[in-house]
Amino acid sequence: xxxxxxxxxxxxxxxxxxxxxxxxxxxxxxxxxxxxxxxxxxxxxxxxxxxxxxxxxxxxxxxxxxxxxxxxxxxxxxxxxxxxxxxxxxxxxxxxxxxxxxxxxxxxxxxxxxxxxxxxx
Amino acid sequence: xxxxxxxxxxxxxxxxxxxxxxxxxxxxxxxxxxxxxxxxxxxxxxxxxxxxxxxxxxxxxxxxxxxxxxxxxxxxxxxxxxxxxxxxxxxxxxxxxxxxxxxxxxxxxxxxxxxxxxxxx
DNA sequence: CCCTCCGGGGATAATTTTATCCCCTGTATG
DNA sequence: CATACAGGGGATAAAATTATCCCCGGAGGG
Numbered sequence: 001x002x003x004x005x006x007x008x009x010x011x012x013x014x015x016x017x018x019x020x021x022x023x024x025x026x027x028x029x030x031x032x033x034x035x036x037x038x039x040x041x042x043x044x045x046x047x048x049x050x051x052x053x054x055x056x057x058x059x060x061x062x063x064x065x066x067x068x069x070x071x072x073x074x075x076x077x078x079x080x081x082x083x084x085x086x087x088x089x090x091x092x093x094x095x096x097x098x099x100x101x102x103x104x105x106x107x108x109x110x111x112x113x114x115x116x117x118x119x120x121x
Numbered sequence: 122x123x124x125x126x127x128x129x130x131x132x133x134x135x136x137x138x139x140x141x142x143x144x145x146x147x148x149x150x151x152x153x154x155x156x157x158x159x160x161x162x163x164x165x166x167x168x169x170x171x172x173x174x175x176x177x178x179x180x181x182x183x184x185x186x187x188x189x190x191x192x193x194x195x196x197x198x199x200x201x202x203x204x205x206x207x208x209x210x211x212x213x214x215x216x217x218x219x220x221x222x223x224x225x226x227x228x229x230x231x232x233x234x235x236x237x238x239x240x241x242x
Numbered sequence: 243c244c245c246t247c248c249g250g251g252g253a254t255a256a257t258t259t260t261a262t263c264c265c266c267t268g269t270a271t272g
Numbered sequence: 273c274a275t276a277c278a279g280g281g282g283a284t285a286a287a288a289t290t291a292t293c294c295c296c297g298g299a300g301g302g
Binding site for chain 2: 009034114
């Protein structure tokens with residue numbers, strides 16, 4: 001994993017949460033897993049904008065912080081399942097709120113983003 | 122501002138929220154402003170790990186998405202005050218939860234982070 | 243005159259995060 | 273044999289975000 005050169009503020013709750021949920025696809029992954037979409041290939045199909053590779057990296061970090069658990073079935077073809085840990089469960093309310101707030105404000109935010117380039121017509 | 126080359130999923134609530142709160146210091150800024158620490162120099166003193174420059178950039182983005190408002194008093198010495206907009210107020214519950222979750226899990230997260238390098242003893 | 247404070251930002255570097263590309267084991271199916 | 277599926281990851285590039293450096297105007301106090 002990439003080793004940070006700039007230490008992050010370990011005494012700040014906000015920074016801690018950011019460390020867990022800050023990854024681009026982490027919230028989506030957690031959300032999906034909580035809904036039972038818990039196998040790597042399923043997750044990739046659920047989030048096709050990303051790549052297996054990247055999703056694996058983010059999953060690994062979620063696992064490192066014990067927010068999800070990985071179960072490997074030593075079979076052929078291989079089978080892997082992720083699921084939320086207890087700690088992970090405690091994140092769900094937060095995720096829901098993030099999603100709700102985003103949905104409620106989406107129309108506006110979208111407009112702002114699109115207007116950043118449109119103005120140049 | 123930097124113009125993104127990879128378009129973000131405009132139909133996803135989580136992505137929208139990330140767009141607003143994703144900046145490294147944005148949650149801290151919002152939190153501080155909500156507490157009445159609302160002048161640029163005060164904010165910088167409250168978040169000395171960052172720089173005026175960087176804080177200004179992030180404040181500008183928060184302003185762009187109408188989460189905060191900037192009031193400029195044309196005086197000498199100049200005076201500027203930020204405050205939450207209505208939209209910004211709706212973020213506060215989210216921020217509180219992020220902070221709480223982070224605080225509750227801080228000991229553990231901290232340990233994980235520190236152990237990433239310590240193992241090499 | 244020098245330093246401090248208030249506010250600001252251009253230019254550029256460094257860091258961090260994501261993406262891309264391609265290869266791997268092994269089974270099954272056309 | 274080729275392709276698809278299940279799982280995985282090294283190497284490297286690109287993108288995005290943060291940091292650093294230094295300068296600006298103007299007022300005020302030693």
